[in-house]
Amino acid sequence: MPKIVLAxxxxxxxxxxxxxxxxxxxxxxxxxxYEVIAADGCRGSYELDIETLKTVRAQExxxxxxxxxxxxxxxxxxxxxELDHLPAGxxxxxxxxxxxxxxxxxxxxxxxxxxxEPHPDHRAVAWAAYEAVNFAELPLIHxxxxxxxxxxxxxxxxxxxxxxxxxxxxxxDISDTLEIKLAALAEHKSQIKFLxxxxxxxxxxxxxxxxxxxxxxxxDPLIVFQNFMRIQAAEIGAxxxxxxxxxxxxxxxxxxxxxxxxxxxxxx
Numbered sequence: 394m395p396k397i398v399l400a401x402x403x404x405x406x407x408x409x410x411x412x413x414x415x416x417x418x419x420x421x422x423x424x425x426x427y428e429v430i431a432a433d434g435c436r437g438s439y440e441l442d443i444e445t446l447k448t449v450r451a452q453e454x455x456x457x458x459x460x461x462x463x464x465x466x467x468x469x470x471x472x473x474x475e476l477d478h479l480p481a482g483x484x485x486x487x488x489x490x491x492x493x494x495x496x497x498x499x500x501x502x503x504x505x506x507x508x509x510e511p512h513p514d515h516r517a518v519a520w521a522a523y524e525a526v527n528f529a530e531l532p533l534i535h536x537x538x539x540x541x542x543x544x545x546x547x548x549x550x551x552x553x554x555x556x557x558x559x560x561x562x563x564x565x566d567i568s569d570t571l572e573i574k575l576a577a578l579a580e581h582k583s584q585i586k587f588l589x590x591x592x593x594x595x596x597x598x599x600x601x602x603x604x605x606x607x608x609x610x611x612x613d614p615l616i617v618f619q620n621f622m623r624i625q626a627a628e629i630g631a632x633x634x635x636x637x638x639x640x641x642x643x644x645x646x647x648x649x650x651x652x653x654x655x656x657x658x659x660x661x
Contacts, residue, residue: 398426399497399548401488401522403476403514404434405454405466406581411554412501413461413574414567414626414639419499420462421570428458428466429491431484432514436473437587449583456580461573467491476517484517488525489535493543500526504553504642515556526551553642563643564633571626571637575619582615589614 398419400408408416408428420426434450435443454466469487476484492500503510505519528534530547539545555561567574578585623637630638645651 396424397495397497398424398499398501399492399495400426400428400501401431401491401518401525402428402502403431403512403518404437404473405430405450406434406457406578406584407503407515408463408501409457409461409574409577409581411503411556412552412639412641413577414570414637415501415552415565415641416463417461417570417573417577418565418567424499426458426461426463427491427495427497428454428463429469429488430454430466431469431487431518432471432473432476433468434473434584437584439587439590441583446583450581453581453583457577460577460580474512474514477513479517484521485524486535488522489529490538490543492525492529492548493538493546496546497548499550499552500548501552501554502526504555506642507553507556510556519553523553549645551644553644555640555642561629561632561640563641564629564635564638565641566630566633566635566637567626567639568630568636571623575622578618578622579615585618586614589617 398416400412400416402408402411408430416426433447435447437450438446441449451468454468458464458466471479471484500522502522503515503519505516505523507519510516510519526548530545532539532545534545552563552565626637626639629640630636632638632640646654
């Protein structure tokens with residue numbers, strides 16, 4: 394049973410959106426779940442100004458983590474939509490710091506090899522996290538951290554969430570925790586409203602007549618959003634015989650170690 398799980402994510406809603414079921418499952422089993430959120434999410438609105446949205450989304454992230462059973466999020470506070478403008482290696486260094494500080498048994502982040510990811514913040518975090526988790530165990534990488542009292546750390550299990558419908562490497566059964574995931578996502582009120590509005594803006598551009606849905610969404614976009622999330626989780630889960638699932642690319646040890654473990658298992 395893992396004791397500590399760490400999610401490295403770009404924005405305040407990403408941990409719940411992509412991995413909320415897994416994080417809730419691990420928290421229910423006694424793990425300490427942490428989120429490190431890189432950007433402040435200040436660009437995701439059609440109506441709020443940047444400074445207001447910063448405050449709103451920070452509080453929403455704290456509310457959502459509480460519902461999920463996670464610890465208070467660690468907010469790095471970088472400006473939204475600007476992570477690709479950071480100096481080379483800065484984000485990786487931050488992630489190595491938190492891996493060495495929290496010493497997680499499991500790391501959760503976006504798959505850097507995921508196809509069709511348009512958001513520069515997602516791509517930046519995916520690669521920085523992938524590099525960080527693979528090199529945080531080496532003592533000569535950022536030796537200043539070791540000199541400050543941190544020790545290299547190897548993360549045994551890596552779950553890279555898959556935002557698009559790609560071939561799944563591992564599907565986690567979240568049938569028992571989907572409602573917790575949805576309740577945590579419901580705390581991201583500003584983002585849900587923004588996402589649903591964006592979908593309907595595009596629909597209107599095509600000339601589609603969505604009057605009934607538009608009225609319903611205007612009244613409660615959360616219902617539209619939660620219905621979408623249930624459909625998506627059901628489609629993913631069906632690939633493994635689960636009612637609801639989340640999709641990941643999963644890694645543990647070096648292939649040489651995995652091969653030896655497999656041969657040992659096969660001889661039993």
